[in-house]
Amino acid sequence: MRERGRRSDTEAQPLCLQFTKTVTARETATPRDSLLRPSDLAEWLADAGLGGRPPGLDEELLREARELRESIYRAARAVADAQEMAEADRDRINDWAARNDAFRVLDGAGVNWRFPGSSPARSALAVVAGDAVDTLGGLRVGTIKVCAGTGCVAVFLDTTRGKFRRWCSMSTCGNRAKKDAMRVRGAQ
């Protein structure tokens, strides 16, 4: 089993935006989707702390999950660009969020999710949709932005006080931009 909470706190992003980052390099010739098989999604949900690997995750649910993910991404882009989000995306997010039957419990080690419904994977995705309602609806403190990394266009929540954050992650896009800047300086 994978360890939870391995992302550093300063990089911690809302669940719904972590979900959109399962596609990277979106505006390049070679975007990468890491959710290609039902087992990829099961692993992501477990990794995100949404219970263990859920049973009964099939191709159909993977397809629906990817649709939800892209709706969240487009809606977040709209918020970042101060545009109105498309009704179809808003409806899809709301429909998923309305099916949320999950809840959290305290256990010896902290907090854990419980999914009492017939499909834990569906319930876990409903939690992600509910998180999108909170995040994109402005209930979270921060500003939704689009990463300035070349071709990345990941959406992230800038929670810094000065709102100066430009990259989705300092360990990837931020680091690359720093190296590029150094190369430019070195060439002069």
Ligand SMILES: [Zn+2]
């Ligand atoms: Zn980025």
